[in-house]
Amino acid sequence: MEKSAETLQKGTEKKIVRGPRSNQKLKIMYLMKILLDETDETHDITLNEIVKKLKSYNVTAERKSLYDDIENLRQFGFDIIGSQYDRSYHYKIASRDFQLVELKLLVDAVQSAKFITKKKSDELIKKIENFASKYEAKQLHRQVNVNGRVKSMNERVYYSVDTIHDALCKECQIKFQYFSWTVDKKMELKHDGTYYSVSPWALCWDDEKYYLIGYDNREMKIKHFRVDKMTNVSTTDEKRLGKESFSEIKMSEYTNKLFGMFDGDLESVTLLCENHTANVIIDRFGTDIPIIKTDKEHFTVKVRVSVSKIFLGWIMAIPGIKIVAPESTVNMMKSEIKRLQEMYL
Numbered sequence: 001m002e003k004s005a006e007t008l009q010k011g012t013e014k015k016i017v018r019g020p021r022s023n024q025k026l027k028i029m030y031l032m033k034i035l036l037d038e039t040d041e042t043h044d045i046t047l048n049e050i051v052k053k054l055k056s057y058n059v060t061a062e063r064k065s066l067y068d069d070i071e072n073l074r075q076f077g078f079d080i081i082g083s084q085y086d087r088s089y090h091y092k093i094a095s096r097d098f099q100l101v102e103l104k105l106l107v108d109a110v111q112s113a114k115f116i117t118k119k120k121s122d123e124l125i126k127k128i129e130n131f132a133s134k135y136e137a138k139q140l141h142r143q144v145n146v147n148g149r150v151k152s153m154n155e156r157v158y159y160s161v162d163t164i165h166d167a168l169c170k171e172c173q174i175k176f177q178y179f180s181w182t183v184d185k186k187m188e189l190k191h192d193g194t195y196y197s198v199s200p201w202a203l204c205w206d207d208e209k210y211y212l213i214g215y216d217n218r219e220m221k222i223k224h225f226r227v228d229k230m231t232n233v234s235t236t237d238e239k240r241l242g243k244e245s246f247s248e249i250k251m252s253e254y255t256n257k258l259f260g261m262f263d264g265d266l267e268s269v270t271l272l273c274e275n276h277t278a279n280v281i282i283d284r285f286g287t288d289i290p291i292i293k294t295d296k297e298h299f300t301v302k303v304r305v306s307v308s309k310i311f312l313g314w315i316m317a318i319p320g321i322k323i324v325a326p327e328s329t330v331n332m333m334k335s336e337i338k339r340l341q342e343m344y345l
Helices: 002-017 018-039 047-056 063-077 100-112 118-129 133-146 157-170 243-247 250-258 274-285 309-316 327-343
Strands: 079-085 088-094 173-179 187-189 196-206 209-216 221-226 230-239 266-275 291-293 298-307 321-325
Touching: 018 047, 018 063, 018 088, 018 274, 047 063, 047 088, 063 079, 063 133, 063 196, 063 327, 100 118, 118 133, 157 173, 157 196, 157 230, 173 274, 196 221, 221 230, 266 274, 274 298, 274 321, 291 321, 309 321, 309 327
Parallel strands: none
Antiparallel strands: 079 088, 173 187, 173 196, 173 230, 196 209, 209 221, 266 298, 266 321, 291 298
């Protein structure tokens, strides 16, 4: 009886030794991964190299079985091209769901979107790289470092957008807290942290920011909110309100009246600001700008902006902000004020 048990144990050990063949059912999956990671339109791989890489995944493979697996992948829809050079066969994925230029566009969109934080941008770009070979992924990685644009400081924006989309589908209300930036670059909740109750009707992406267009349940009117200023967003069981108000407007016309962009020659402009304008300044230019407190009520800030009449109008529209340098921009403002005065005489 003991001998029988010992024999049984030895038999089990022999099966364990043949471990590499335990992954045979995963062989075609690893083969697909190798082809996707290691090849593209300009890079191929030999059959011998495939065998070695499969071995690193604890998978053994015979050449004949690999021919069959590659053909099965072709029938499944992969554009695999095989070519013979001398005595070696070379294989590559010739085309994919996304072309490299399309992936670059996606990376640039993620990188430049202000409503996505830098951390979340890096995570998304890493996932986009999975749609490319390791050679193409390097090109996408180089593109990540091109632009140092102002990004959202609110890590929850990514999930807030998803919650709002969920509410739009369910036609229900949402609640959230709203904040602004202080002169000390700290988030300050509006109305002492009181939750807003809003019926969402649309999401708008303008000037690289997400906006919620909704019906304020308390004030009973249409309002818009910056999604990156919203926090602790959640849906409720209440059906949304404001259907009559939104039936009277065209959303495209409404958003065009709310938002605008400005351009012109880039210049470094120094602004003298009252403290209450810190929220507006940080919103526009981000938290990396140096803020210098001049006295208890004012601070100065130097920003790189596109100086144009629209920019000057933006300054005039915000009480408490004054251009103090350079002199050429100050003179432009004086000329613009004079022009407006003459227009309304």
